[in-house]
Amino acid sequence: MNLLDPVMFDLFKTEIETQCAVLNQGLIDIEQGERNPTLLSSLMRAAHSVKGAARVMTLELIVHLAHAMEDSIVAAQKDPPTLTSGRIDQLLRGVDFLKCMSTLGLSEVPFWLSQNESSIKDLTAHMRLNDPSSATSSIPIVATEKSSASIQEPQTSSVTRNGDSHSATGPDRVLRMTAHHLNRLVGLAGELLVESRWLSPFAGALQRFKKHQDQLSILVDKLRENLRSIQLNEETQHHMMNLQHELIGVRHELVTHLSELDQFIGRHESLSDHLYREILNSRMRPFSDGVEGFSRMVRDLAKETGKRAHLVIEGKSTLVDRDILEKLEAPLGHLLRNALDHGIEKPEEREAVGKAPEGVITLKAYHSGGVLAITVSDDGRGIDVDHLRKLIVDKKLVTAELASHLSEKEIFDFLFLPGFSTTPKVTEISGRGVGLNVVLNFVQDVGGQVHVSFISGKGSQFYLQLPLTLSVMHALLIEIAGELYALPLARIQRIVCIDSNCIQNIKGRQYFQYNEQNIALISAHHLLGFDDSQTIDSQLSVVILNDRLNDYAIIVDRLLGEKELVVQELDPRLGKVNNIIAGALTEEGHPVLIIDIDDLFRSIDQFLSVEPIQNGVVHEQLIEHSVKRILVIDDSITVREAEYRLLQKLGYEVDTAVNGVDGWNAVRIGHYNLIITDVDMPRMNGIELVKTIKKDERFKNLPIIIVTYKESEEDRMLGLDAGADYYLTKSSFQDTTLLDAVRDVIGEPYGT
């Protein structure tokens, strides 16, 4: 198998993905009765493109498969256009193989090809045999870890060669760019807007300047008036006239320029505003982008359950925030499965009650009143509320007594509980009881709602109400320790200003009364770890939050009002930051940190669980220099982890490095008391490292322990000659051996 060029492979994968989408949708449409002859042509072209691409990549197996697919479609074109269901199955199976390939990493290709070779050859042969009745559904696709044979995620932000790629032609073609790139664009557009806000006030200042200049003219006129009574010599008169002349000229220039500036400001503000909106909107994708593959899924599932059903998608062009679209796939998948499993009846059942044997599931997305609405409805049997009621009691979730009083809505709430399932048996599709809980989690995650409704015997509907965008948040801007923070408005119970004399002290904790309730008062300074305690003014600004159990009152420095903030994820270099969920900028471009309410509740818990008296004196534990610091260097993660834990537990402070160069860098900046290193490592082995360390004036006295598999006497000598203080072998490794050596060389963790 030839060595594939990574760049070419990426392009190949992009091509395959595009063609697979065309094939999938087209085949389903044909199965649904679409008779447009151009559709078959476009499918033929798609298969043809795949064949060509595979040829370029010298993937013979795929070339043959695509060729067979192409011929299949062409054959159907010649006769009165007939693609039997069996044929379509075969073709779809082919598409599945191709789709699977498009998810592989370059290194996985040879293995995947060898695993699937016989299956692909089988399918190809069956296609050629003109034998649509062969059991194609039994041909398995051996998937790698990451790939799956069913729904593929539409890649909303994938990296290709230089971060951008494109498919097809025309103004509607989809372009890809990295999220990184898009974030930078959003940032720049936002800054431009911020900068352009400087212009209006500046124009105002120039207006005032013009007025001053006018004053100047008036003063000069007055002066001239005054001088009329005196006989001025010619020279003075001459200067006077020049002065007035100049002033008029200056004024004229000023007026012209000011007018130009005003016009520029108008155009500039308009452009910046539009640019910003356009870029924010580029975060929006059409709904159709996120539901590719669902038609196919419904079709396949229907077959598996022995039912007949097809999917209708409405509102394909509805714009959805790309983040929400990504998260929608799983919950929608569950809802569709649910509709098929519980909603749609078997064809015989349906006919018995006068319905068409093939059920219809409708997936719809639309904007309404400032929210995004998504519905999944089916024309099945509806929901058997009594059956549900009984199930709830059977599962011992409530008593029979209580169950009889539950309203319909309350019963539906049970559907969303994790572990709740209404099918008696666990099939591959439903019954594991996690499905609807996924939907609930998703909806809560993005701050939306879900409602269920049904008409007995006629059908059911799940209604999701979601925010239009996750990128803009309604927040309360506050000041803590002189800096700006924001709290999501939706999670705030109430804002209060209280007098300091309303504060009560109970057992060292502070409370105040609101609506006959005692609410705990906690200082935001303390929660965020700022040492400087807040000055207690006569008036305190307080934000009340509720974690479903209790109310908490957070004291902040100042309340600065409601704002709509454009949310930006914190830089990944920072890792997880406690209590902070994201960042934002004010209109003036000042940084704001958005507080993570759930994290904050955890901090509140921690804070309240400490004895109140100590709270006043709680500091961050300063790491004293007297704690001994050790650097562990090994390229095996297991060994690193093991040594790290061993030493940390005893109280040493331990850092790790993964190879010699990494280790040398760390040694130079980390101020360690001891180095423990392996010998066999990439990028500078242990012996080299020891020599390098010992050669350096600054580190010649730094103790080094070697821990290695190399046991021979020569290796030992090599290590000790290089300058190591200890040479330990891993085979005779006991925890105590290492610890004894460590203690021998640098002593206990604390103290001298």
Next chain:
Amino acid sequence: MSPKQEQGHLSVVVFRLGQEWLALNTKFFKQVIHSKLIHRLPRRSNAVFLGLVNFNGRLQPCINLHALMEIECISRTDQAAKLYLGRMIILEEAKEYWVFPVDEVDRIYQWNLAHLKNMPANFSACRSHYSQGVYAMPDKNVTLIDDELLFFSLNRIVA
């Protein structure tokens, strides 16, 4: 060092932190801007990692280079210094930005590497970690910063 450099030459930007003149390979410099507001990161900010700064509409980490290079010599406290030095330099490495307050930025120079000397023995041990050598210019001695070590430690510091 860029292989495209004329053999034995290095393009650097020279700047000043306090009394010290420092230099870094030009290829890392994205922009020099006027000082901006630094927002501390709760429980993360310290003398070296000052906080976040708005650059081109995105929040970027801001580092006290002086403290970083003398990292052994200062005691570790949580206190963040709100620096209002004249300028900030923006470095770019591996598509990521880093912000440093500085006192003054001189300009780009072409250095002849043959004239780069080792750190003199009387320089404090701390700073020599990050030094790749000292270059004698007509009016000042400039320390060349080891960029590989610099970016290595930056990533460790903010994580």
